[in-house]
Amino acid sequence: DIQMTQSPSSLSASVGDRVTITCRASQGISNYLAWYQQKPGKVPKLLIYAASTLQSGVPSRFSGSGSGTDFTLTISSLQPEDVATYYCQKYNSAPFTFGGGTKVEIK
Amino acid sequence: QVQLVQSGAEVKKPGASVKVSCKASGYTFTSYGISWVRQAPGQGLEWMGWISAYNGNTNYAQKLQGRVTMTTDTSTSTAYMELRSLRSDDTAVYYCARMWYAAPLDYWGQGTLVTVSS
Numbered sequence: 001d002i003q004m005t006q007s008p009s010s011l012s013a014s015v016g017d018r019v020t021i022t023c024r025a026s027q028g029i030s031n032y033l034a035w036y037q038q039k040p041g042k043v044p045k046l047l048i049y050a051a052s053t054l055q056s057g058v059p060s061r062f063s064g065s066g067s068g069t070d071f072t073l074t075i076s077s078l079q080p081e082d083v084a085t086y087y088c089q090k091y092n093s094a095p096f097t098f099g100g101g102t103k104v105e106i107k
Numbered sequence: 108q109v110q111l112v113q114s115g116a117e118v119k120k121p122g123a124s125v126k127v128s129c130k131a132s133g134y135t136f137t138s139y140g141i142s143w144v145r146q147a148p149g150q151g152l153e154w155m156g157w158i159s160a161y162n163g164n165t166n167y168a169q170k171l172q173g174r175v176t177m178t179t180d181t182s183t184s185t186a187y188m189e190l191r192s193l194r195s196d197d198t199a200v201y202y203c204a205r206m207w208y209a210a211p212l213d214y215w216g217q218g219t220l221v222t223v224s225s
Contacts, residue, residue: 001169032209034211034212036152036212038152043202043215043216043217043218044144044152044202044212044215045215046211046212046213049210049211049213055213085151087151087152089152089154089211089212091206091209091210091211091212092209093209094157094166094208095154095166095168095169096142096154096157096206097154098144098151098152098153098154099151100151101151101152
């Protein structure tokens with residue numbers, strides 16, 4: 001099975017900072033990669049799919065890139081409401097594995 | 108609007124079974140599938156399996172094979188996830204989410220807390 005590895009597992013940044021989270025697949029998955037945001041105590045929410053397509057209603061400060069095995073989620077200017085854990089997920093074929101998550105906090 | 112409404116919290120003893128429901132509305136149920144995802148306390152998301160509401164085809168996570176069964180009732184637009192031989196490490200919030208095969212999880216249920224304790 002393909003493994004999904006996220007880094008870092010946590011980060012602390014200041015409001016307005018550019019934040020980058022990476023997700024690596026153990027084998028190529030083309031662009032079948034989604035990013036989810038889970039705020040504390042809340043249900044996960046789809047942010048980005050097809051590696052770089054923003055889900056409707058998601059602020060434009062979020063962006064995604066990558067293809068094959070290496071993917072990136074970028075928050076161009078971190079806001080207090082972005083405090084959450086972010087997960088990547090592969091969905092090209094089962095099992096639809098999640099990455100381990102990256103917890104984003106405000107410094 | 109698309110909604111997935113799950114059944115309420117459950118407390119079970121080790122060795123018992125639990126069946127969680129997920130009632131869909133706001134879309135054509137048989138045009139999508141349902142994935143089940145769980146999250147143990149303080150842990151990440153774990154994909155458990157997927158069922159097609161169109162034809163009942165399933166894919167299960169290997170670690171749960173033999174203990175989990177996913178079904179759908181198209182007459183009521185409801186998906187079910189049954190987990191048997193419960194252990195303490197099955198304590199988690201269980202989510203259903205709408206998903207067609209090779210597509211992301213775009214709508215999620217509110218989650219169902221299953222607690223396994225003697």
